[in-house]
Structure formats: C-alpha cells, structure tokens
Amino acid sequence: MSLDKKTVLITGGTGSFGKTMAHYLLDHGCREIRILSRDETKQEEMRIAYGRPELKFYIGDVRDRQSVDKAMRGVDLVFHAAALKQVPSCEFFPLEAVKTNILGSQNVIDSAVEAGVRSVVCLSTDKAVMPVNAMGMTKALMEKTAQAASRQLVQGETTVSCVRYGNVMCSRGSVIPLFIKQIKEGKPLTITEASMTRFMLSLPDAIELVNFAFENARQGDIFIKKAPACTVKLLAETLLEMFHAENELRIIGMRHGEKLYETLANREELRRSEDMGDYYRVSFDDRDLNYGKYFTEGDVEEAATDDYHSHNTYQLNKHELKDLLLTLPEVRAALDR
Numbered sequence: 001m002s003l004d005k006k007t008v009l010i011t012g013g014t015g016s017f018g019k020t021m022a023h024y025l026l027d028h029g030c031r032e033i034r035i036l037s038r039d040e041t042k043q044e045e046m047r048i049a050y051g052r053p054e055l056k057f058y059i060g061d062v063r064d065r066q067s068v069d070k071a072m073r074g075v076d077l078v079f080h081a082a083a084l085k086q087v088p089s090c091e092f093f094p095l096e097a098v099k100t101n102i103l104g105s106q107n108v109i110d111s112a113v114e115a116g117v118r119s120v121v122c123l124s125t126d127k128a129v130m131p132v133n134a135m136g137m138t139k140a141l142m143e144k145t146a147q148a149a150s151r152q153l154v155q156g157e158t159t160v161s162c163v164r165y166g167n168v169m170c171s172r173g174s175v176i177p178l179f180i181k182q183i184k185e186g187k188p189l190t191i192t193e194a195s196m197t198r199f200m201l202s203l204p205d206a207i208e209l210v211n212f213a214f215e216n217a218r219q220g221d222i223f224i225k226k227a228p229a230c231t232v233k234l235l236a237e238t239l240l241e242m243f244h245a246e247n248e249l250r251i252i253g254m255r256h257g258e259k260l261y262e263t264l265a266n267r268e269e270l271r272r273s274e275d276m277g278d279y280y281r282v283s284f285d286d287r288d289l290n291y292g293k294y295f296t297e298g299d300v301e302e303a304a305t306d307d308y309h310s311h312n313t314y315q316l317n318k319h320e321l322k323d324l325l326l327t328l329p330e331v332r333a334a335l336d337r
Contacts, residue, residue, distance in 0.1 A: 004029040009075045011062055011108055012082030014042035016171035017123070020203045021079060021210065026052055036060050036071045037082065062104030068111045078120040079210055080108045083139070086173065087127070088255060090135035101138035102145060109149045112158050119159045121213045122146050124222070126166040126199070126262040129269075129307075133258075143222065147284040150220035161217035163209050164224050166199040166262040166310065170330040179236055180334045183243050188250035194233040196254075197261045197310040200324055201227045212279055220284035224264045229310035230321050238321045242335065263309040270308060280308070 008025055010018045013035035025033050036058045037043060043057045060067025062082045072078070083101050084090055090097040105122060112120045124143050127136030143162050150160045170176050175198075182189050209225040217223070236249055254260075265273065265282060274281040306312060316324065325331050 003077075005031045006076040007032040007034070007074055008077045008079065009034045009036060009071055011036045011068075011078070011080045013037055014039055014046055015081060017168065017203065017206060018079075018081050019046060021081075021207055022046075022050070022055065024207045024211075026050075026054060030054060032056055034058055034071050034075065036062070036068070062108055063099050065107045065111065068107050069115075072111045072115045072117065075112070075115060076118050077214060078108065078112050078117055080105060080120060080122045082108075083123070083142075085125075085135065087133050087135045087258060090138065091133055094134040094138075097134050097138040101135075102141045105142045106145050106149075109146060109160055112160075113149065113153065117158050119214055119217060120146075120161070121210055121217065122160070122162045123210075124162045124164040126164065126264050126309075127259070128164065129263040129266055147220040150284065153219055159217050159219060161213050161219075161221040161223065163206075163213050164222055164264055165201055165206055165209060165227070166264065167201075168206050169200060169202050169325075170328050171203065175232065175235070176239070176325075176328075177330065179239050180243070180331070183239060183245045183247055184334070186247065188248040189236045189240070190250050190252045191232050191236055192252055192254045192258060193260065194231065194251060195260070196232045197229045197315075198232060198235075199227040199229045199262050199264070199310050199313065200316060200321070201225065202324075202328065209279070216276075216281070218283070222269075222282040222284070224280040224282065224308070226278055226280070226313070228314040228316045228320070228324075229262075230316045234316075234318060234321060238318050238325065241318070242322060242325065242331075261309050261311040263307050265308040267307050 003025060008030055010021055012018055014037045022033050033054055034056045038061050040059055047057060058071040060071060062068055084097045109120060125139050128140040128143055131137040131140050146160050146162050167174050179189050205225060209223060213223045265280060269282045272283050
C-alpha cells in the first residue's frame with residue numbers, strides 16, 4: 001500500500017512503537033501523521049525532537065469517544081497502539097485495563113468506521129494467546145472486539161485487523177535496556193527465570209508487520225511475524241560478553257502474571273492460518289450463531305501441529321544473538337559510551 005499523501009492516526013503514538021512508526025511514515029511521504037495520547041510532556045518532547053510540520057498532536061484518551069472522534073476526521077489509516085501494557089499494573093488494576101484495552105479499542109474502531117477510514121490495525125500481544133494475566137485477557141478481548149466489528153462490515157467499508165507480537169527489543173520497559181543499565185552501574189543482572197524464552201523482534205520488524213497488515217488485511221485477520229528466540233539467561237550472558245563485564249546473574253523469580261515463554265498462535269488458530277512466508281495470517285472463526293450443527297456434527301479434523309511459541313521457534317546461539325543485538329542502535333550507542 002502506498003502511504004504517499006495519506007493521513008494516518010497513531011493512538012498511543014508517544015510510546016516506543018509510535019515514535020518508530022512516525023519515523024517510518026515520515027520517510028514514506030505521508031501527508032499528515034496524527035498522534036493521539038494523554039501525555040502532553042511526551043508530546044512536547046516528540047514535537048521538539050522531530051520538528052516536522054506533518055506531525056499533528058492531539059491530547060486525548062481512547063476512553064473518551066469524543067476526543068477520538070476529533071482526531072479521526074479525515075483519516076485514511078489508523079494504527080491503534082494505545083493500551084495499558086505493564087503486566088503487574090494490569091494485575092492490580094484490572095478494571096483500568098478493561099477501560100483502556102477493551103472499551104477504548106471499541107471507541108477507536110467505532111469512530112474509524114463512522115469516519116470512513118480505509119483500514120484500522122490494532123496492536124495485540126502474545127499475552128492474548130491463552131492468557132494468564134489481566135493484560136493478556138483484555139488484549140484477547142480487544143482482538144475479539146475487532147473481529148466482532150469485522151463481522152458487521154462489508155467489502156469497501158473499513159477493514160479492521162490486528163497484529164500480534166511479543167516484547168520488542170529495546171522498547172520502553174523491555175529487558176535489554178534494563179540489562180545494559182545494570183551492567184553500566186555494576187549491579188547484578190536480575191533474571192526472573194533462567195529457562196524463560198522470548199522472541200527476538202526488532203522495532204523495524206514490528207513496523208514491517210504493521211505495514212504488511214495494511215497491505216494484506218482482510219476483515220478480522222490477525223497477522224504474526226515469525227521470529228527467532230533465545231533464553232533470558234543467554235541474552236544476559238551475551239550482553240555481558242559484548243560489554244566485557246562480569247556482573248553477577250541473580251535469579252529473582254517470576255513476576256505477577258508472567259509466562260515462561262511467549263505464544264504467538266495456538267494450534268487451533270494455526271489450523272485456520274495461512275503461511276505467508278515470514279508471516280502467518282490467522283483468519284477469524286467465521287461460523288455463525290447456529291451452534292447446533294457444530295455440537296451435533298462436530299469437527300473431525302485434528303490439529304496436526306503444536307502452538308507457535310518461543311520454546312519451539314528457531315533458537316539463536318550466542319553468535320547469532322550478538323549479531324542481532326548489534327543491529328540495534330540503542331545497543332551500539334551504549335557500547336560506544
């Protein structure tokens with residue numbers, strides 16, 4: 001899809017992903033990029049850092065439909081990234097996660113449909129697959145909200161889809177910046193569980209995933225980018241080697257609602273997915289409300305595959321992981337200091 005002369009709205013656009021997405025859109029000729037978020041300080045910092053007239057800033061909250069509507073007028077494409085993302089916060093304040101991640105997403109989708117937006121891509125997470133925490137549960141219901149809206153839309157109307165991925169390397173709140181900070185300060189590297197695995201996905205990879213969804217989405221699709229993984233212990237050991245450091249590795253135990261590995265698609269989803277090379281397209285379950293025929297007749301097809309998760313994807317060795325880490329500007333900058 002050509003982004004030239006398009007007007008794009010990014011909700012939650014002052015986060016790590018939103019800022020990287022804004023750079024990408026500016027480089028691809030967007031006429032206007034609207035940032036909708038609640039934090040005026042971050043908006044001011046972003047305005048000064050970018051200094052581009054194509055960027056327009058809207059103070060608002062996805063919980064407030066009126067503020068969403070004001071930012072939505074005249075928009076061609078929407079990337080919905082606004083969310084409560086911290087697992088412990090959502091565990092302690094689950095209703096706040098419901099208000100932002102579910103009801104706020106419904107506001108964004110409804111507003112986009114009414115405004116005649118061409119395509120909405122909603123950001124989801126591995127934690128939405130077989131969720132064990134409030135953050136994942138609300139993101140799973142966000143996906144269901146998007147797919148429910150898709151069922152009511154026909155060809156030519158707004159296309160509503162989702163992208164799903166795990167933690168992005170060097171994004172705000174991720175473990176790589178924490179490990180580097182601990183190395184620089186001479187502190188122990190705190191590992192929750194040594195055998196824990198995580199997908200290794202860069203911000204540029206995540207941007208490619210969103211753009212792929214804009215170009216290829218059908219109603220209700222969920223797109224997943226395939227990615228390698230490694231253990232958290234290997235990640236810590238590799239960073240220590242890169243920084244020529246000998247900090248202690250300290251196991252501190254798993255946090256509230258934390259998973260041992262990231263699952264990007266379960267086996268039932270993979271049965272109705274399309275392998276598109278570097279991506280999976282997971283189509284939504286298009287059965288109607290006539291449940292009887294499914295319960296009486298059943299589905300004899302058995303899943304011939306396992307879930308797709310960070311334990312069974314390609315596992316990076318230390319050399320491969322080091323090469324990947326060196327592609328990250330944040331890591332290279334830290335090494336130079």
